[in-house]
Amino acid sequence: MKLNEEEIRKITFEAIQELGSEATPERIKEAVRKKIGETGGGEYNFKKGDVSSGRVILTSFGLNKPGIVAGVTKALGEANCDIQDLTQKLMGDFFTMIMIIDISASQKDLKQIQEEISKIADELKIKIYLQHEDVFRYMHRI
Amino acid sequence: MPYEFEEILETIRMTEIEHFDIRTVTLGISLRDCHDRNIEVTKQKIYDKILRYGKNHVKNARDVESRFGISIANKRISMTPISIPFDSCTLEEYLEIAKTLDKAAEEIGIDYIAGYSALVQKGMTNGELEFIKSIPFALSQTKRVCSSVNVASTKAGINMDAIRMMADVIKSTAEKTKDRDSIGCAKLVVFANAVEDNPFVAGAFHGISEPEVVLNVGISGPGVVLEAIKEAGHVDLQQLAEVIKKTIFKITRAGELIGRKVAERNNVPFGIVDISLAPTPAEGDSIADILKSMGVEDVGAPGTTAALAMLNDAVKKAGLMASSSVGGMSGAFIPVSEDQGMIRAVQVGHLSLEKLEAMTAVCSVGLDMIAIPGDTPVTTIAGIIADECAIGVINDKTTAVRIIPAYGKNVGEFVDYGGLLGKAPVMEVRKLSCENFVGRGGRIPAPMRSLTN
Known part of the structure; x- marks a missing residue:
């Protein structure tokens, strides 16, 4: 304590x-x-x-193809990140996926996870952004 | 999910597509304890102090950048106006100090360090006189040092002697940096009612009422506002003001978060958020485009000043709602060279110096990054500065002049700096003389507005 x-x-x-x-x-x-x-x-x-939460928001979009969710979640699982929420939408050929992830139990810090994820984004040819939750909280909640 | 799908996408769209960025995180450092009888000791003290507070500034800002996914375009440092702590220095010594600042900025890895400044709205000390004379040498012999001089205020009036001197300084700086399109003048601002916590270089300095060290943040994002206005479609002006306010509110909130985090990492207090729509040479990052999207055919058309006034006011109101630490300029900047839309408007003859001057009466700064013919007389430059000061002093607002008498160039030609400073078309200046007016010297007394006690 x-x-x-x-x-x-x-x-x-x-x-x-x-x-x-x-x-x-x-x-x-x-x-x-x-x-x-x-x-x-x-x-x-x-x-x-830093008193803010350990949650980050992952946003990904690109052309839909098999293996996107698998690729992203595998990397997150290996980094010991806890997925707390997940939504996904398809608009024609495009997909958008948003995840809320708790990284406080991870052995890696946000920067290292971002590096891992950006490798996957390159492989799958999609865009993935990983941002700390605070920025959304500040912009959209008073 | 604690956030709506659309909210998350809106943030991503702002940061990734519409160029929303934190324009600058500026570390203000007091140099008031750095004076010594021996200039070598003074130099060492200045260098050590800037490095002590600033050495991790860039790294800390980069960490916050990647953490929140919002880019921070510039990391900069502002200092106590140099003429104040080092009032006993000679011209040569001031020059030595400027070189020290340049070296410190290079060591830290920042592009500009600001605060090679003086506040002479009411009069000058002997040290300030020497200091002002040193400006052309300092700006031509350093790369990163930015200078500003406050020559007028609502409380003190307009110091015409100082304006005359500054017009000379501008001309001389233009000549001394003629090899690079008179670039020295792009780093020199003449102010009326300068603010003490402005984070935006070149006019930044760490005011004398500021604490030991402070971190101020400047937010921008004309692209975000432009897209919001386009999306709103044909709505009436009250609704349009609402659209602008909502957008600015969100980016101010994000900006304050980033500022506080960078301050926390540097272990220094957080100062203010300055929400100012400032263009960059990037396409779409333009104030001119916003004004056009509001409904004027081009910048310079009748109605432009009204549109800009409304934009500026909406920005201020939203900033005030979003943060209790709003400061600096907070409004809209209209530098010509840094705004593709402004450049085009000047080139096709839609925008004149006179219309720009009218616009500065309602925006947050003044005649900014404007190139004029190199043979413009000193007295005419003084007249332009005096006009701008009058607007600031009477309206109790900040105005500034950052003007470039492009050495050896004429109307129709360009000065081109590349990068953030952009490229400015040389604008026409009236040939009428004001020599006998500015030549009178002395001070225009403070206006009615100053007597508020």
Whole structure:
């Protein structure tokens, strides 16, 4: 379990008091890190982390042909990505497929998955875009 | 599914087909703590500070780009107006500083660094006088440094002495960079009511009331607006304003997200979103095309100013709704050289300098990227700047002049820079003289509007 900001602030104040006049930024940091380790807080990322979800939206389109869904899902499965939703439409010879994927359990980051997927897009001669969910949330939801 | 099929496709269409991009993420850095009695130490301090904050700027922006699938066209840096912290420098020392900035920009991997600037709307210090004299040398001896000088404001009035000097600086810069179509002038902006948080180079600088470091973002997307207007078909003007607003709202939201993420990665505070429709030389990325799609035959036709006013206002309103950190210019830019539609309108004689001037009264900047004959007298250039300042000062808005007296060229010829700066047709300037007016010098007093307290 991660510590919240309030708890870390408390620990920092305690450390400053303990160190007294010997307090320097480096020593406080060291003391706080040690303390967090003791309380079982595990590693805490001192930088403000990315709080948005781990979901990305995959959009693909092109000429319809067999093997498109298979190709895309195989690559996603290998990267340990969880497909949470999928819709597909056919307009004449063209198909459009949209997937919502959770990549938080994947061993790969978004960039690596994008590289994998772009290889498949080249093979199948279709377009595939992989974008973080936030951009859709910001544009279409208030 | 949490998003409609059409919503997702709309975003893809905007980013992939209609050239919606984040025009610039600009890192503003204060250089106020970089002065030292020894110029070598000053230079080192400037270089170190820019690198300390900016070294990962490009990489961080690229990461965000691929994460969200929205391209960021430019990554840039703006600084405290150089004349302020380094007021005791001589012309040669200013030049040394400009070269240092150029080197820092190259090291970081950015194309332009802006803020080689001064604010002299009411008067000049001795340092500012030296600084302004150094501009032609700085712009001709560096590649990446951009300069701007504010010569008028609603509160202070119009400093005609400064305008005269800037007209000289423009002419001299044109001559010093004559080998490359007077390109120095494309990096030099003369402002009235300059804004402190503008992310758009060449006129960007990190204002004196800004924090230590800040990240501002400039959004554009004329292509997106153009397609939305075309799709709306023949609707009345209120409905058309609504269409523009809805489109701008969405791209502003996306822009703010990108800005905040880049700021987060750089570990600096986020400043403002500047939603400005700015054209690029790419076909379809044009303000002229938007105005035409609104119903005028070509830019320059009667009605053009009204159409532009409506566009500019709708952009501002949508930006305000979409984000609580709107700043900068926010509106529509009408640079001639960067807009295929504008270039064509000038070539066929539909668009004159006078009509452009009228348009600048209702758009967000001013006479931008306009080439005029190389033999235009200094006093006439000063007159053009003064006119533009008057529009800005009386209407309490920003106006700017980025004009290129193309050395050795005449009406009908072109200056061609390629890339983002594009290519500008040399426009006709009235031969009438204003020498006796601008020659009076002094300052046009601040207007009624300044007395608001």
